[in-house]
């Protein structure tokens with residue numbers, strides 16, 4: 001498991017700005033910071049890929065460069081993930097993409113996650129990056145992964161999140177039965193009664209795009 005804020009880097013500044021009530025109201029900056037964290041996590045994930053030697057001709061000579069031998073599939077969960085996903089797409093610019101539409105069903109008691117929409121390429125044997133900035137209960141991740149597995153069994157699923165709750169992490173470990181790795185911006189203290197992450201940052205979708213009805 002990689003956790004960005006476990007060591008000092010400029011990434012901490014981006015996380016701080018996402019959380020800070022005096023800064024996060026600037027939607028452009030909020031989306032940009034999610035994107036920048038996506039780019040950093042994408043770079044870290046790229047270190048796990050298989051590489052091959054590619055011959056290159058520069059204007060001056062022949063040389064070789066080690067490049068990834070395949071492109072991942074990026075799966076993103078609408079809508080809060082879009083700026084975060086964009087960070088991954090900036091780095092993995094040749095990636096295929098799939099989309100999942102997940103929403104929380106309002107009501108009394110346990111939170112229910114509904115997947116209204118999904119569109120994905122064949123995932124058989126592929127390296128998948130599932131990007132969603134907020135790992136709260138983990139239920140939408142598990143629902144998304146169950147749905148994705150009907151499109152083939154990936155070689156590995158890299159799960160990338162900006163902020164994770166300990167409860168969500170436990171839920172993923174208990175419920176994912178295919179190879180996976182976790183790439184996280186920060187791990188927070190807990191979930192509150194409304195299943196928001198504390199200290200967290202609030203509602204990532206609303207902060208990125210405005211409140212929905």
Ligand SMILES: O=c1cc[nH]c(=O)[nH]1
Nearest residue numbers: 134136196197203204
């Ligand atoms: O704290 C949380 C949890 C889920 N989704 C969010 O946007 N924020």
